[in-house]
Amino acid sequence: MKLSFRWYGEDDKVTLEQIRQIPGMQAIVTAVYDVPVGEVWSRESIAKLKKLTEDAGLAFEVIESIPVHEDIKLGKPTRDRYIDNYCENIRRVAEAGIKCVCYNFMPVFDWTRTDLAMPLEDGSTALAYDSSIIDGIDASEMFDRIEKASGGFVMPGWEPNRKAEIMELFEKYKDVTADKLRENFKYFLDGIMPVCEKYQIKMAVHPDDPAWDVFGLPRIVTCEEDLLKIASLNDSIYNGFTFCTGSLGSNLNNDLPKIIRNPKIAERIHFAHIRNIKYENDDLFHEVSHLSSDGNFDMYEIIKALIEMGFDGVIRPDHGRMIWDEQARPGYGLYDRALGVAYLNGLWEAIKKNSK
Ligand code: CS2
Ligand code: MN
Secondary structure (H helix, E strand, C coil): EEEEECCCHHEEEEHHHHCCCCCCCCCEEECCCCCCCCCCCHHHHHHHHHHHHHHHCCCCEECCCCCCHHHHCCCCCHHHHHHHHHHHHHHHHCCCCCCEEEEECCCCCCCCCEEEEEEEECCCCEEEEEHHHCCCCHHHHHHHHHEEEEEEECCCCCCCHHHHHHHHHHHHCCCCCCHHHHHHHHHHHHHHHHHHHHCCCCCEEEEECCCCEECCCCCCCCHHHHHHHHHHHCCCCCCCEEEEEEEEEEEECCCHHHCCCHHHHHCCCEEEEECCCECCCEEEEHHHCCHHHHCCCCCHHHHHHHCCCCCCCEEECCCCCCCCCCCCCCCCCCHHHHHHHHHHHHHHHEEEHHCC
């Protein structure tokens, strides 16, 4: 495994110097953030990220994400232009040394939460999701809640300037069923895979978060069966997955170690996100520290399954809690994610030594 940390570029409060001091840290996961979705990233922006990362002694290895334009997910005639742009971005990041691109295929929104700073018993705060709230409101109401709760930080997909287009987008998705979305996914994959093969870029689709339909929008990356269907959309091994425990595991019916142990899935796990969540009741889950005993997942079994299946890709801690009075982007502070890395290091070393 190659340990990595997500870094939001020069605006990130967490610095590359801090990241480098985390034990075992090797690589940075980042993206160009100032280009509208669907457009081509400048070579200069990519080169700058690479230089900053490498000057800090870290590897420039994974892009998370190159977002997929809604017209591609909707299957609009304009999608070809956006797929061409996507291919161009793949070429450009590959030329800068990138090996893997994480992305998602969720309509309209990336991860959804009802609370960005839910107080936990120990005084920390964490992101939370309460179905009983979501099930009772529409997207625009949700949008308002997030804007109020974010304390100046923007959640991916919920940028303030998107509010106006949200309801319009909902209208456009009205006739898009899960099967239709999957067809559009195949069209996208068929369009980009030849370029991925040529430039050896492993595409790693991120599971939907939470792993079920929200606000009536279809979601197709939610469980083992979905992953197998995606694998069959395009045979290329470059058509792979980000194994995100917190997202897939939000549906407790998903047995994470079992999914990893499916050889058809394991061979396509190109990137891993590790975090833990805890269900308080049937509706409400919140994020917790990475420790198994703090949440619903058995991290030992998850890491063991990855090791046993020969995972040798890049891995990163996903969201962390806000602890020690840190003020940072929700889910993406330094401290709790760094503690998560320390724990991952421990699990990895112990499992490796025990498996000899
Ligand atoms: C990330 C996702 O913060 C997170 O949960 O794992 O936002 C991820 O970056 C995207 O879904 C990938 O496109
Ligand atoms: Mn994730």
